[in-house]
Amino acid sequence: MAEIDLAELDACVEEQLRRWTVPGAVVGIWRDGETTLRAYGVANLDVGWPTRGDMRFRIASISKVFTATLAMTLVDDGLLDLDTPVVKYLPELELADAEAREQITMRMLLSHMSGLYGDYKADFGLGDDAMMRSLSIFATLPQQTRPGEIWAYCNSGFQLAGTVIARILDTTFDEAMEARVFEPAGLTTTCFAAHDTFGWPCAMGHVQTGPDSDEHVVTGQYYPRNRRPAGGIISTATDLLRFARMHMNGGEIDGRRVLSTAAAQEMQTAQARGGGWDNSWGVGWNLQPVDGVTTVGHNGSISGFESSLHLVPEQQTAFIVLTNSGRGSAAYPGIDNWLLEHVCGLHSAPPQTMTLPEAERAKLAGHYARPGYDISVGVAGDGLRIDYSAPHPLSGETVPYPAQELAPVSVTEFLVLNGPNANGRVEFVPGESGSPRFVRMGSRLAGRVE
Numbered sequence: 380m381a382e383i384d385l386a387e388l389d390a391c392v393e394e395q396l397r398r399w400t401v402p403g404a405v406v407g408i409w410r411d412g413e414t415t416l417r418a419y420g421v422a423n424l425d426v427g428w429p430t431r432g433d434m435r436f437r438i439a440s441i442s443k444v445f446t447a448t449l450a451m452t453l454v455d456d457g458l459l460d461l462d463t464p465v466v467k468y469l470p471e472l473e474l475a476d477a478e479a480r481e482q483i484t485m486r487m488l489l490s491h492m493s494g495l496y497g498d499y500k501a502d503f504g505l506g507d508d509a510m511m512r513s514l515s516i517f518a519t520l521p522q523q524t525r526p527g528e529i530w531a532y533c534n535s536g537f538q539l540a541g542t543v544i545a546r547i548l549d550t551t552f553d554e555a556m557e558a559r560v561f562e563p564a565g566l567t568t569t570c571f572a573a574h575d576t577f578g579w580p581c582a583m584g585h586v587q588t589g590p591d592s593d594e595h596v597v598t599g600q601y602y603p604r605n606r607r608p609a610g611g612i613i614s615t616a617t618d619l620l621r622f623a624r625m626h627m628n629g630g631e632i633d634g635r636r637v638l639s640t641a642a643a644q645e646m647q648t649a650q651a652r653g654g655g656w657d658n659s660w661g662v663g664w665n666l667q668p669v670d671g672v673t674t675v676g677h678n679g680s681i682s683g684f685e686s687s688l689h690l691v692p693e694q695q696t697a698f699i700v701l702t703n704s705g706r707g708s709a710a711y712p713g714i715d716n717w718l719l720e721h722v723c724g725l726h727s728a729p730p731q732t733m734t735l736p737e738a739e740r741a742k743l744a745g746h747y748a749r750p751g752y753d754i755s756v757g758v759a760g761d762g763l764r765i766d767y768s769a770p771h772p773l774s775g776e777t778v779p780y781p782a783q784e785l786a787p788v789s790v791t792e793f794l795v796l797n798g799p800n801a802n803g804r805v806e807f808v809p810g811e812s813g814s815p816r817f818v819r820m821g822s823r824l825a826g827r828v829e
Contacts, residue, residue: 383408383415383722391717392419399799400593401704402585403430406714407616409624409697410722416616422703423583425597434580435568435613436701437602439679441688442612443537444646445560445622447489447663449544451642452559458547461486461662468543472514476522483526485543488536490650490660494524496750497533497823502603507551510542513605523817523824529808530651530660532822534609541608552608563637564625569614571607573600581613584683586705586772590780595704598683598772610681616699623690623697626675647675647692654822655804656730670725680708682772687711691723698722705772709799729802732794734761735787743791743807747818747825751777754818754825762786763793765805765820 388406396404396419403420416432453459459468462484466472474480479494487493501516503509520535541552548555553571561569570576585595602611621632626646630638638646649659649666658667664675672693679686685707687700698718700711719725740758747754754767763785771778785793785805795803800821808824810816817824 383410385415385417387721388417388717389419392417392714395710395713396420396702399704399706399709400595401702401707401710402595403582403703404707404710404714405430405432405434405436405582405616405699405701406718407432407620407699407701408718408722409620410694414617414620422580423597424585424595425583428580430582430703431580433568433615433617434582435576435615436582436686436703437584437600437610437679437681437684438612438614438619438686438701439610439681439684440534441619441677441679441686442608442610444663444677444688445556445612446537446541446544446608447646448626448638449556449560450485450489450540451638451646451662453544453547454645455639455642459485459543461489465539465543468546469514469539472539473518474522475518475520479522479526485540486650486662487526488533488540488543489662491530491533491536491653492527492651493533493536493539494522494526494528494531495533495535495539496521496523497531497535498750499535501605503605505604509604510538510545510552510608513538514542523826529817529824530653531819531824532654534606537609538606544608553604560637563635564622564632565635566614566618566621569612569618569622571604571611571613573602573613576613582684582701582703584681584703584705586683588773590771590778595706596773598705600683602681610679616701619688619699619701620697623688623699627690627692627695627697647673654806654819669719669727672723672725674719674725678708678711680705685711687715689715689718691719691725694723696723706799709801712802729794730788730792732786732788735790739790740787743815743818745815746828747815748828749823749825752823752825753777754820756818759784762796763805767820 406417408415418430418432422428422430503513545552586598588594625632629640630643646662676689690697765783784796791807793805806819807815808817
C-alpha cells in the first residue's frame with residue numbers, strides 16, 4: 380500500500396474542524412502493523428491546552444461494542460445464551476408489555492431489536508447498586524414495537540444487557556468489564572470513572588451554545604453509573620485501535636485470547652437490517668458495505684464528545700476519530716471518507732436521489748413525536764422538509780432546531796441535504812394500512828400522531 384500522505388490528512392481534518400468549529404480531535408490509524416496518531420486543535424477551550432495523541436476521551440456509544448464483547452465472553456463460558464429470554468436471568472424484571480417481557484432476548488438487546496423505547500435518562504447515582512436499582516424504570520418504558528419486529532437504536536437495551544451480565548457474574552458491571560475485557564486485551568488507558576483519569580491528559584467535552592451556533596462551551600463530565608453499558612467508557616486512540624485489532628484477529632491480541640474465534644465472528648454477522656444506507660447490525664457492531672467491502676464499526680455521541688471507529692477486516696486496517704464536540708459528528712464523516720479512500724482504497728458516496736410524485740410525498744407528511752421530540756414533516760420543492768424541536772444539551776429545554784431538507788431515494792427513504800446531518804438517512808416505516816407508522820430519524824423511531 381502507498382504511504383499515507385500525512386500533510387493531506389492534516390489538511391482534511393483541519394478543514395472539517397474549522398467548518399464545524401470543533402475544538403479538537405485525535406485521529407488514529409492501524410495499518411501494516413503500525414499505529415499512526417495525529418492530534419489537532421485544543422483539548423479545552425477554557426484554558427487552551429493543545430490536544431495530544433495520548434489524550435483520553437469519552438467514547439460514548441462505542442462502549443456498546445465493549446458491552447457486547449463482554450456478553451460474548453459469557454457465551455464462550457456457557458453462562459449466557461443469546462436466545463434465552465432475559466427474564467430468566469432477571470426474574471424481577473417488569474416491563475410495560477407483559478408479552479414482550481417473556482420474549483426479549485440478549486441477542487435482541489445487543490442488536491437493537493428489543494422494541495423498547497431507548498433513551499430514558501434516569502440517574503441512579505454512582506453506587507455499586509445503581510444498575511440493579513435502575514431496573515425499576517423499565518416498567519415505565521414504552522414498548523414501541525414487538526420484540527424482533529423493527530430495528531431502532533436503543534440505549535436502554537444495552538443498559539439492561541449490562542444488568543443481566545452483572546447478575547449472572549454476581550459482581551458489578553464495571554468489575555466484570557475490567558476483568559474480562561480491559562485486562563486480557565491489554566487496554567491500559569481505558570476506564571469508566573473520571574477519577575481514574577487523574578494524572579492523565581484528558582480532553583474536555585464541548586457543546587454549542589445554541590442549536591445553530593458556531594460557539595462552543597465546556598460542558599459537565601458527569602455520567603450515571605447505571606448507563607455505563609450504553610456509553611460510559613473513557614479511552615484513548617491507542618487502546619481503541621488495540622481493541623479493533625483484537626476483533627479483526629478473531630478475538631486474540633498478542634497471544635492473549637479475549638473471545639473465541641466463533642464469538643468474534645458472530646459479532647460481525649448480520650442480525651438485523653439497520654437504519655442507515657444498506658447497513659446491518661451484528662452483535663454490537665454496525666456492518667456497512669463500502670465499495671463491495673464490509674466495514675465494521677460504531678459511532679459514539681454523548682454531551683460534548685462524538686467519535687467514530689471503523690475496521691476493515693479484509694485489509695487488517697482500522698481507524699478512530701475522536702472529537703471533543705457535540706457537533707463532531709458533522710466533522711468526522713468527511714474525515715472517515717478521506718481515510719477510507721486514501722488508507723483503504725474504498726470510495727464511499729451517498730445514494731442516488733430520484734423523482735417522487737408529490738402525491739406520494741404528501742402521504743408521508745404529518746406530525747410525529749417521541750419523548751422530548753416534536754417532528755413536523757411537510758412537502759417542499761421536489762422533496763420533504765422536517766421542522767423539529769428537541770432538548771438542548773446545555774439547558775435540557777426543548778428548543779427548535781434548523782429545518783432539514785430531504786430528497787427521495789425510494790418511496791420511503793430520504794437523503795438529508797443540508798446542515799450537520801447532511802447525507803444522513805430519514806426513513807418512513809409503514810404500518811399495516813400502508814400509511815406511515817413511524818419516521819426513523821437519527822436512528823430512533825418517532826410515532827405518527829393522527
